[in-house]
Amino acid sequence: MFAADAQPADYPTVKALEFIAKRLEEETAGRLAMRIYAGAQLGRERDTLEITVFGGLDVNRVNTAPLNPIAEETLVPALPFVFRSIDHMRAAVDGAPGQKILDALRPKGLVGLCYYDSGARSFYNAKRPVLTPDDLGGMKIRVQNSDLYVSMVEALGANATPMSFAEVYQGLIQGVIDGAENNWPSYETTRHFEAAPYYSRTEHIMAPEVLVMSLRRWEKLSEDDQELFRRIARESVPVMRDIWDARVEKSKEIVMAGGIELVDPVDKAPFQEKMQPVYDRFVSSKLRPLVEEIQAMEVPGV
Structure with missing residues (x-):
């Protein structure tokens, strides 16, 4: 095979x-x-x-x-x-x-x-620590070419900027974008942490x-x-x-040895509250029971 x-x-x-x-x-x-x-x-x-x-x-x-x-x-x-x-x-x-x-x-x-x-994705940027959605306000945040990701970032008050992953580092250096979102290994191996040293552990997506x-x-x-x-x-x-x-x-x-500023823990509730428009758009009546089943799961220690 x-x-x-x-x-x-x-x-x-x-x-x-x-x-x-x-x-x-x-x-x-x-x-x-x-x-x-x-x-x-x-x-x-x-x-x-x-x-x-x-x-x-x-x-x-x-x-x-x-x-x-x-x-x-x-x-x-x-x-x-x-x-x-x-x-x-x-x-x-x-x-x-x-x-x-x-x-x-x-x-x-x-x-x-x-x-x-595929890890837990969190926001990082070159401007300031992000503790609340308001801190993302007006920032140009790189996202994958995905309607879901664009909708999520815009719901948080930032400007979603679809861009190839290979272009992100240069985009950060040149100021074309202010930040992005990804997991720890991607943040480290791409050297994005050098250009965007503020990492907020929002863990907003774990696809x-x-x-x-x-x-x-x-x-x-x-x-x-x-x-x-x-x-x-x-x-x-x-x-x-x-x-x-x-x-x-x-x-x-x-990345911690590289001198980044880590915001951890992050109060996720204000971020979650902003997601209702995203769920309204992408969660159909067919998908709603599955979403509710996942959200209702009891996991020891969680």
């Missing part, structure tokens, strides 16, 4: 795919094998996802964003503040709500296997990654092999998360 991941070879999701490939070969004595193409060798996620739906690619690790036009249920875990914490997010996607979202992919030609972490298989390829597997692949995929989740958690801590240490 052939698997794609747009992330570089040392990224935690790629390491998880390597775990799956190794276990597949071990448990089938080489009868099943998987070749991994990392670093966007086969194209951008939106492109490889389309190929996967049509059966030209067997396995694919993608973010929820390119899945949104395929199955609207995948929009739910990308909603701002739908999760209270990383533990809440993991419990939700590993549980019944997450399975409902994965099940929604099957009629679209994809088999959802499991979720990987996970999703591992999918082409339904056409899935149906060619025996029932035993399907169960084997699903089990190994799920076993790869804690492997990925251990690597991810270690990477997050390392990135925190690097």
Whole structure:
């Protein structure tokens, strides 16, 4: 089988795919094998996802964003503040709500296997500490080319500026944008912390990654092999998360040593209160029960 991941070879999701490939070969004595193409060798996620739906690619690790036009249920875990914490997010996607979202992919030609972490996104900028939404007022904040992200930032009173991720550092240096939002490893590895030293731990979005298989390829597997692949995929989740958690801590240490000003904790309530227009726009009557199920979940320690 052939698997794609747009992330570089040392990224935690790629390491998880390597775990799956190794276990597949071990448990089938080489009868099943998987070749991994990392670093966007086969194209951008939106492109490889389309190929996967049509059966030209067997396995694919993608973010929820390119899945949104395929199955609207995948929009739910990308909603701002739908999760209270990383533990809440993991419990939700590993549980019944997450399975409902994965099940929604099957009629679209994809088999959802499991979720990987993509971190908690927070705001950072070059101007001032952000303690409340008012502090974001008037700032030009880079966002992904996503209506949801644009709506979220504008609801907080900032000016949403869609921009390629590769252009963010230069944009910060030149003053084209005042800030952006992302997780700790992205903030660190891109050196954005040098240009935007005010980091506020809002953790407003915790959208996970999703591992999918082409339904056409899935149906060619025996029932035993399907169960084997699903089990190994799920076993790869804690492997990925251990690597991810270690990477997050390392990135925190690097940026803190670099002299950033960290606002932590942040009172999230004022930010959450601003999200009603976003939910009104993006949460349909079909999605509302799923959102409420996630929000009502009781997670120990959360």
